[in-house]
Amino acid sequence: MAREINLVPDIKGEMIKTLKLRNYIFFACIVVAAASVVVTLLFGTIAGGQGLAMNSKKEAIDKLSAKISSYTDLTDFLTIKDQLSSISSLNSNKQVLSRTFDILSAMRPTGADTITISELSVNLSEAEPTFIFDAQANAGKEPYIDYNVLDSFKKSMQYLHYDYGDYVDKENNIIPSYCMIEKGEDGALLNEEGKGNFAYWIINGKGCNPSNNLKDSDYELEEYKGRKVVKIWRTPQYSDWYKENASSDKPYMSLDGAISNVPHFNSACISYKGEKSADGTIKWDDTDNQCALVPNGTDGINITESSNGRSGDNDDLVLRFSAIVTLNPEAFRFNNHHMIALSPSGHHNVTDSYVQVQAMFGERAADCVEGDTACNTNKANEGK
Numbered sequence: 001m002a003r004e005i006n007l008v009p010d011i012k013g014e015m016i017k018t019l020k021l022r023n024y025i026f027f028a029c030i031v032v033a034a035a036s037v038v039v040t041l042l043f044g045t046i047a048g049g050q051g052l053a054m055n056s057k058k059e060a061i062d063k064l065s066a067k068i069s070s071y072t073d074l075t076d077f078l079t080i081k082d083q084l085s086s087i088s089s090l091n092s093n094k095q096v097l098s099r100t101f102d103i104l105s106a107m108r109p110t111g112a113d114t115i116t117i118s119e120l121s122v123n124l125s126e127a128e129p130t131f132i133f134d135a136q137a138n139a140g141k142e143p144y145i146d147y148n149v150l151d152s153f154k155k156s157m158q159y160l161h162y163d164y165g166d167y168v169d170k171e172n173n174i175i176p177s178y179c180m181i182e183k184g185e186d187g188a189l190l191n192e193e194g195k196g197n198f199a200y201w202i203i204n205g206k207g208c209n210p211s212n213n214l215k216d217s218d219y220e221l222e223e224y225k226g227r228k229v230v231k232i233w234r235t236p237q238y239s240d241w242y243k244e245n246a247s248s249d250k251p252y253m254s255l256d257g258a259i260s261n262v263p264h265f266n267s268a269c270i271s272y273k274g275e276k277s278a279d280g281t282i283k284w285d286d287t288d289n290q291c292a293l294v295p296n297g298t299d300g301i302n303i304t305e306s307s308n309g310r311s312g313d314n315d316d317l318v319l320r321f322s323a324i325v326t327l328n329p330e331a332f333r334f335n336n337h338h339m340i341a342l343s344p345s346g347h348h349n350v351t352d353s354y355v356q357v358q359a360m361f362g363e364r365a366a367d368c369v370e371g372d373t374a375c376n377t378n379k380a381n382e383g384k
Contacts, residue, residue, distance in 0.1 A: 106341035158297035179208035196235025309365035
């Protein structure tokens with residue numbers, strides 16, 4: 001039986017193992033060092049490339065900056081750009097001064113009592129717009145200087161309202177405001193006696209047909225000043241539109257005021273309501289108006305002074321007065337479309353023609369002169 005004899009001492013074996021381990025470690029260090037050099041060179045290449053790229057971009061930016069700065073109209077362009085970005089905000093805050101005349105028309109009394117304005121100042125810059133005016137009140141009968149006319153005028157402030165909203169087609173799509181004609185040549189609202197106010201929809205105007213599903217043949221067309229139009233009632237046609245049940249092809253108005261299948265006016269202020277009596281007749285109510293023109297009612301008008309005077313070619317005795325009326329800012333808001341002022345009776349004011357506007361104003365009444373007993377001794381406005 002063969003036997004192996006280990007002639008190498010144990011210490012020699014340990015030394016050989018140690019030498020092999022040293023060689024492995026040395027080899028690993030060489031590999032790691034080589035890898036580090038490669039990585040360093042790679043990073044250096046990338047950093048150098050980035051520096052070159054950044055320098056190239058910087059030069060390009062400098063050239064573009066110099067080119068832009070050379071434009072002589074740059075400042076104007078930037079100003080226009082800023083203004084364009086704020087158009088939406090400007091529109092929402094824009095106010096319509098011309099509505100003043102409709103509001104004044106609704107304020108002034110009708111009948112024998114008249115109020116003529118001699119000087120008017122409109123302030124729309126504050127949170128609450130104001131009318132500041134000098135005027136004269138004429139009772140139209142004895143005693144002509146009568147404070148009751150002015151007192152009635154002041155009390156009417158609580159009954160003044162306004163209305164605004166949108167005209168819509170059969171599918172309740174909003175029709176752009178520029179597609180609607182609401183006033184005639186005399187400046188008065190279009191009105192048909194017995195039916196109320198209406199407007200013409202220029203259905204073939206550019207961008208004026210908001211629905212792709214409906215065609216001209218779906219509407220009853222008329223011609224107005226050579227254009228195809230559709231008459232849209234602003235005042236609901238209760239008897240024609242109300243039915244027990246909705247119909248898919250006929251105008252419909254329910255007792256709660258909902259209107260469908262007919263172009264109409266969607267009011268943002270007035271709620272319509274019908275009440276059916278035992279005999280089957282319907283009583284309609286349109287007095288629920290949430291838009292007060294003078295929010296504080298009688299407290300919204302301040303009579304700053306009053307005195308006796310004479311006015312007109314006939315030297316009529318009148319009551320001169322100065323007043324400040326605080327109004328609802330929503331009545332002047334540009335974004336509140338198709339705004340009209342409503343007289344104290346609650347009905348739509350249809351007398352806002354240019355002729356009516358002229359009748360609002362007149363020369364300032366003259367003070368009572370010495371020796372004018374009828375003017376100086378009239379006591380109708382004392383203690384008020």
